[in-house]
Amino acid sequence: MKKYPLYIIGAGAGEADLISVKGARILGQSEVVVYDYLVDKSVLNYAPPKAEKICADELDDKRYSDGFSFRVKLITDLLVKKIRQGKKVVRLKNGDPTLFSRLNEELEILRKNQVAFRIIPGISAFQMAAAISGIPLTARDVSSSICITTGHEANQKKHSLVDWKKVAQNDTIVLYMAVENLPSISRQLIAAGKKESLPVAVISRVGSIYQKMITGRLRDIARLAQREKVTAPAVVIVGEVVNKEKKFNWFKKARKILYTGLSGERFFTDGLIFHLPLIEIKPLSDYRELNKVIEKIARTGNKSFDWIVFTSRFGVKYFFEQMFKKVRDGRALSGIKIAAIGQSTAAKLRDFGILADLVPSEESSFGLLREFEKIA
Missing domain, CATH: 3.40.50.10090 (Rossmann fold)
Incomplete structure (x- = not known):
């Protein structure tokens, strides 16, 4: 039986059409798609209607727990099984598969099982968050370095790998999974030498209809996030570049239009269109x-x-x-x-x-x- 390579594809962050052209083409030839729950479900429309579509996070009931090793094994066991059945399999990850997506753990198991794989990059959440809020992550006048790190590490770790003193040496800091730990992160960055008045932006549900953004200072951003009920998933941007948002936040200035029809999204229009089709066209069962x-x-x-x-x-x-x-x-x-x-x-x-x-x-x-x- 012929065995095909597994394709691990970044679905992009937020809108379904942020997947790469190559990623969409590969999905179009797939027979099995194993996707993360954060992936916009309309991305699955690129796959053939008859393709088997499986949400990886529904394989067990521990989506929000730290028992990720167990989940990774369930996911990779399924991938290996489908590959050995001769299926054309896609592992679809939110954002970019190489960044905070537990790719390393999955690849280790795939390698042990001698499964060939290909990795297709995607637009990560931090890139989308910066672009949609008009925050250039680098700017000659205020930032020439970026640090991307996590605000939440697995409970199983004996020692943290995040050195906040080293992190604080960068002009721009991007934090994933940091909303719950913003109070302690802010204190550690201030203790490491960052100014209390340093601008901070928190962008949740990046690129979706439900996107929410708040800005503040390092000294008060945790309180503001709690007051405004900002929830995960969210990206936090820390640095003087956040001040650029006041001038360049095109998303905030644009008219928002909710479009419920089936026609494709319009771009060169007077407004920002959010496409939410409320009807679906399917072929007849009898012609x-x-x-x-x-x-x-x-x-x-x-x-x-x-x-x-x-x-x-x-x-x-x-x-x-x-x-x-x-x-x-x-x-x-x-x-x-x-x-x-x-x-x-x-x-x-x-x-x-x-x-x-x-x-x-x-x-x-x-x-x-x-x-x-x-x-x-």
Whole structure:
């Protein structure tokens, strides 16, 4: 039995489309996806509908405990099992897989089991937090060094590996998993020589609809975070660069628009769009009625229909997928005129080599009816 390499992919932080192009392409060929609970679930849409999708954190009930060695074993045992079954497996991690994702522990077990692997990087939470809040982590006037460290270490450790005196020597400090320990971290940084007035930003749920950001000083940031009920997951940025946020925080200044439709996200618009589709398009379980129509068109052409009207790009997709299964030739539509409700639908028709004969200037059902009234 052929065994494929395991792909360990960074899903990015926050929005689903922050996964790399390569990562999305690999997901598109996967058969099994084992993902972390922090991964935006819409990232899974890049995987085939029939792919098995397993949340790694639901393999046991200790998601928030420090028994991570047990969880890592459950996850890697599952990965090894699926690989040995000849499956194309993806291990999908939030952010970047090489940073605070327990990658080392998983790789050790995979290596012992002689599982070949490939690692695809992703955008980490600290990069997203800095970018979305307009905080340049380095700036010639105030920062030429960065330290990225954790604010929470495993309870099993006998000695902390974080030397706060060394950490304090850096111009910019980025902290992961630090919200609960902000009081003690602030005290240790001040004791190590950092000014009490040093600016601090805390950004939680980075890049999501629920993102929350507070700023303060090293002396009071813990109190502010508690007052504002800032919760994990969050990124903490400490340093003079945080003052840049006042000028450069484009996210705070942008209009926020919640869009619930199915169309793709718009970018060059007057506002920041959060895409939250409230409906889902799925293929029919039975296409017999459509297949009868397609077979009739194939036999009689424009003697059956003068027009075919498409009112969505999804209708175009499923119609032509079925047609090519039955007829395998677009020339079956020769002599039949094609109408599209709007430019998006017309663009989808062009993907199948069809140019719409009619696209109303008013992209709606009423617009279509008005155009047909003119023809009649």
